[in-house]
Amino acid sequence: MSKPQKQIHLAAHFPGVNNTTVWSDPEAGSHIEFSSFAHFAKTAERAKFDFLFLAEGLRLREQGGKIYDLDVVGRPDTFTVLAALAAVTEHLGLTGTINSTFNEPYEVARQFASLDHLSGGRSAWNVVTSWDAFTGENFRRGGFLPQEERYSRAKEFLATTLELFDSWHGDEILADQASGVFLRDAKAGSFVHTGQHFDIHGQFNVPRSPQGRPVVFQAGDSEEGREFAASSADAIFSRYATLKEGQAFYTDVKNRLAKYGRRHDQLLILPAASFALADTDAEAEELARIVRRQQVSGATALKHLEFVWNRDLSSYDPEGPLPDIEPDVSDDHISKGRAQVRMYRDPLATAREWRELAAANNWSIRDLVINTGNRQNFVGSPETIARTINAYVQADASDGFILVPHITPTGLDAFADKVVPLLQEQGVFRTEYEGPTLRHHLGLAHPDDVRDEQRVAS
Amino acid sequence: MSPSSSSPSLLHLAVALDGTGWHPASWREPEARPRDVLTAGYWADLVAEAERGLLDFVTIEDGLGPQSSHFLDPDERTDQVRGRLDAVLIASRIAPLTRHIGLVPTAVVTHTEPFHLSKAVATLDYVSTGRAGLRVQITARPNEAAHFGRRTIPRIEAYDSPESQELVTDLFDEAADYVEAVRRLWDSWEDDAEIRDAATGRFIDRDKLHYIDFEGKHFSVKGPSITPRPPQGQPLVTALGHQTVPYRLIARQADVGYITPHDTDQARAIVAEIRAEQETAGRSDELLHVFGDLVVFLDDDQAAAAARRDRLDTLAGEPYQSDARVFTGTPSQLADLLGEFQAAGLTGFRLRPAVLGHDLPAITRGLVPELQRRGAFRTAYEADTLRGLLGLDRPANRYAASA
Numbered sequence: 001m002s003k004p005q006k007q008i009h010l011a012a013h014f015p016g017v018n019n020t021t022v023w024s025d026p027e028a029g030s031h032i033e034f035s036s037f038a039h040f041a042k043t044a045e046r047a048k049f050d051f052l053f054l055a056e057g058l059r060l061r062e063q064g065g066k067i068y069d070l071d072v073v074g075r076p077d078t079f080t081v082l083a084a085l086a087a088v089t090e091h092l093g094l095t096g097t098i099n100s101t102f103n104e105p106y107e108v109a110r111q112f113a114s115l116d117h118l119s120g121g122r123s124a125w126n127v128v129t130s131w132d133a134f135t136g137e138n139f140r141r142g143g144f145l146p147q148e149e150r151y152s153r154a155k156e157f158l159a160t161t162l163e164l165f166d167s168w169h170g171d172e173i174l175a176d177q178a179s180g181v182f183l184r185d186a187k188a189g190s191f192v193h194t195g196q197h198f199d200i201h202g203q204f205n206v207p208r209s210p211q212g213r214p215v216v217f218q219a220g221d222s223e224e225g226r227e228f229a230a231s232s233a234d235a236i237f238s239r240y241a242t243l244k245e246g247q248a249f250y251t252d253v254k255n256r257l258a259k260y261g262r263r264h265d266q267l268l269i270l271p272a273a274s275f276a277l278a279d280t281d282a283e284a285e286e287l288a289r290i291v292r293r294q295q296v297s298g299a300t301a302l303k304h305l306e307f308v309w310n311r312d313l314s315s316y317d318p319e320g321p322l323p324d325i326e327p328d329v330s331d332d333h334i335s336k337g338r339a340q341v342r343m344y345r346d347p348l349a350t351a352r353e354w355r356e357l358a359a360a361n362n363w364s365i366r367d368l369v370i371n372t373g374n375r376q377n378f379v380g381s382p383e384t385i386a387r388t389i390n391a392y393v394q395a396d397a398s399d400g401f402i403l404v405p406h407i408t409p410t411g412l413d414a415f416a417d418k419v420v421p422l423l424q425e426q427g428v429f430r431t432e433y434e435g436p437t438l439r440h441h442l443g444l445a446h447p448d449d450v451r452d453e454q455r456v457a458s
Numbered sequence: 459m460s461p462s463s464s465s466p467s468l469l470h471l472a473v474a475l476d477g478t479g480w481h482p483a484s485w486r487e488p489e490a491r492p493r494d495v496l497t498a499g500y501w502a503d504l505v506a507e508a509e510r511g512l513l514d515f516v517t518i519e520d521g522l523g524p525q526s527s528h529f530l531d532p533d534e535r536t537d538q539v540r541g542r543l544d545a546v547l548i549a550s551r552i553a554p555l556t557r558h559i560g561l562v563p564t565a566v567v568t569h570t571e572p573f574h575l576s577k578a579v580a581t582l583d584y585v586s587t588g589r590a591g592l593r594v595q596i597t598a599r600p601n602e603a604a605h606f607g608r609r610t611i612p613r614i615e616a617y618d619s620p621e622s623q624e625l626v627t628d629l630f631d632e633a634a635d636y637v638e639a640v641r642r643l644w645d646s647w648e649d650d651a652e653i654r655d656a657a658t659g660r661f662i663d664r665d666k667l668h669y670i671d672f673e674g675k676h677f678s679v680k681g682p683s684i685t686p687r688p689p690q691g692q693p694l695v696t697a698l699g700h701q702t703v704p705y706r707l708i709a710r711q712a713d714v715g716y717i718t719p720h721d722t723d724q725a726r727a728i729v730a731e732i733r734a735e736q737e738t739a740g741r742s743d744e745l746l747h748v749f750g751d752l753v754v755f756l757d758d759d760q761a762a763a764a765a766r767r768d769r770l771d772t773l774a775g776e777p778y779q780s781d782a783r784v785f786t787g788t789p790s791q792l793a794d795l796l797g798e799f800q801a802a803g804l805t806g807f808r809l810r811p812a813v814l815g816h817d818l819p820a821i822t823r824g825l826v827p828e829l830q831r832r833g834a835f836r837t838a839y840e841a842d843t844l845r846g847l848l849g850l851d852r853p854a855n856r857y858a859a860s861a
Contacts, residue, residue: 023661024654024656024659032584032686034554038554057684058684059684060684066664067662069661069662069663070660070661071661074647074662074684074686076577076585076685077577077578077581079544079546080546080547080577080578080581081581081584081585084551084554084581086498087502088554103571103574104569104606106522107569107570110544111544113543114547114548117497118498118543118548118551119498120498137678137680138573138679138681139573139677139679142678168541173493177486177487177490177492180483180537181536182536182537182538182540183535183540184536185536186535188540189524199607200606200607201605202523202601202604202605203532203601205524205525205540205542206496206543206544297659299659
């Protein structure tokens with residue numbers, strides 16, 4: 001008995017501020033002009049992708065007390081650029097990463113509900129958390145939140161916004177010109193929320209949007225993050241795009257769903273993945289090598305090591321051996337505002353492991369970073385990439401991928417033209433959109449139907 | 459100095475978009491489309507109409523609570539339009555569909571973050587390629603404060619009591635700080651900060667990015683922005699004022715102030731007050747527009763306009779009242795009135811259509827041609843940016859010289 005083929009979900013991540021983007025490539029265009037975002041979004045929609053994804057960073061990264069200057073710096077406001085993209089696309093989902101620490105539920109709920117109305121039901125929210133005082137220095141609230149409370153605030157933040165979305169049911173607006181009744185219910189939008197982090201009440205002023213609520217994504221890999229996603233998210237933006245790691249993560253998270261009364265298909269797992277695509281596998285391997293060397297200059301390699309060493313390593317030769325001094329394990333970190341800082345939880349062990357790897361392979365600092373860093377997940381001809389992506393999804397390493405091209409804004413064009421048709425031929429990727437909303441693309445029920453289902457069941 | 463009637467200088471025209479129009483019964487008119495107010499298509503059609511009329515810009519009203527006929531509280535009425543979308547997002551949704559017209563959403567600054575708003579309006583400037591603005595608004599409503607739960611706003615009992623004046627002054631001072639932080643963030647990147655220097659591997663010249671280090675009574679912001687300096691350098695900042703305290707905000711921080719004079723003497727007096735405050739603020743060399751706000755019922759003959767107003771008042775159950783002067787009449791009569799106000803020192807007007815579906819096309823297809831016949835309004839868009847349309851230069855970056 002063969003099981004039915006899973007349908008693949010594909011999304012496009014407009015590369016933000018890390019060294020994915022090869023900005024020095026002559027093909028690279030603007031990373032900030034709207035025309036770049038429009039080109040990227042239209043390509044994704046032409047390829048029938050589920051959605052476009054934007055990451056977030058609310059303070060410019062620093063290293064050694066100075067603004068980091070080696071990668072792309074600067075990006076637009078998430079809500080605003082997604083609203084504009086709704087004007088140049090018809091079907092593509094619009095997913096924005098919005099921080100639950102440096103925002104307030106009422107305002108974020110207004111913005112997402114507005115985006116959902118203005119896009120005809122295509123909005124999604126990647127809920128992230130933050131606690132650091134560094135980012136907080138840009139906000140009224142400041143860096144007020146103890147790290148251990150960040151998920152508790154995030155959970156309550158999300159719950160509160162869901163209460164606001166649900167404060168309108170969708171049938172309140174009558175707008176009967178003859179009788180003069182606009183609203184059926186003067187109390188539409190009423191809410192009261194009393195909790196540890198938020199104590200708010202009043203009336204929400206955005207009526208129910210086409211999707212009822214935006215689709216909810218979660219990113220974050222900790223134990224709390226996985227539980228948060230299993231309990232509350234529609235999809236996870238994960239970082240395990242390899243077969244084995246992907247399967248382990250997939251199994252772990254999907255198995256957590258049952259305790260929240262949820263089915264396997266109510267949470268999609270979508271890792272970020274990069275790719276190197278060329279006419280032949282050999283050409284793609286060569287392209288991948290070139291891209292990696294462009295992404296990791298000598299200076300970038302040293303900066304990358306500084307995340308672990310927590311020291312100024314600028315005097316080292318990136319083409320030479322790894323530093324023989326030990327990482328500084330004090331809390332005061334040399335690098336601020338980067339997610340990677342938290343990836344290396346045991347710097348001493350990481351340094352030891354890297355030294356061993358470098359010695360065994362005769363790698364320089366730069367070689368090490370090139371070989372241990374984010375290599376392209378999919379390398380090959382269109383046939384190879386289509387086959388590999390499909391194999392991973394059918395083997396439950398994920399439900400699909402969020403592709404991050406290394407060139408802005410044309411980096412998806414070849415994938416759309418050459419890989420997508422192959423997936424369509426295999427019958428594992430849509431040739432037409434299933435419906436107008438992102439929930440249709442992702443196969444997620446409308447929250448009102450879920451509510452009705454639960455009402456019937458109880 | 460004062461323009462003669464034979465050679466009037468051009469005036470500027472904006473239109474204020476709110477729901478189905480400014481009359482509370484406007485949604486009951488046949489052209490009102492009350493069921494479409496939450497759709498992108500509705501706003502796209504309105505802004506396209508305004509652009510057809512070569513207007514300088516549209517403003518889009520907003521608020522952090524339900525609309526209300528009371529000044530300070532929700533009214534729980536069911537016979538008027540309730541519910542609205544975020545104005546910055548409406549403006550952004552419309553931006554790619556238009557080419558020339560300025561887009562000026564309202565933003566409430568009392569409960570929001572200057573860092574977020576700064577990058578949102580900068581992004582609106584990117585997506586509109588230089589046509590973004592901002593209308594700054596405060597809120598003294600206790601119910602809206604309760605939506606955020608971060609501060610309580612004491613109820614204003616008597617407007618002229620010292621406590622009320624103190625509260626209002628504090629909210630406007632905070633607004634001035636807010637705009638200052640927003641403006642510094644727009645300048646926190648120099649225009650040529652992105653260098654893409656392959657030789658040194660540097661994407662930006664970090665010496666051209668600046669911490670703004672804003673410290674105020676209510677908040678502090680470190681900076682720099684995460685969004686590069688927008689196309690206009692400084693998008694347009696606008697504010698509405700009815701008394702000295704907000705006039706001071708206009709004089710200190712705005713590019714366009716909206717005022718609500720009911721006659722030309724009042725207009726002259728308010729303009730004089732704003733100009734004096736502008737001098738006190740050290741900005742007398744900067745172009746600061748003072749626009750008059752007017753609610754308009756426009757028809758081809760005056761009786762029709764008056765009858766329409768009566769009909770709407772009957773539907774609403776009470777005569778329409780406004781902070782602004784309410785004009786009821788023909789395009790030609792309105793053109794006369796605007797000319798008189800212009801001679802009293804106003805440089806433009808923000809018209810509030812009583813019924814958007816009726817009075818907006820009456821502005822673009824009736825008033826505009828009338829003004830053009832008189833040589834008082836443009837016959838084609840003469841600039842690509844909103845600042846350009848208003849005769850405002852692209853400002854130098856405040857941090858560039860200090861580097």
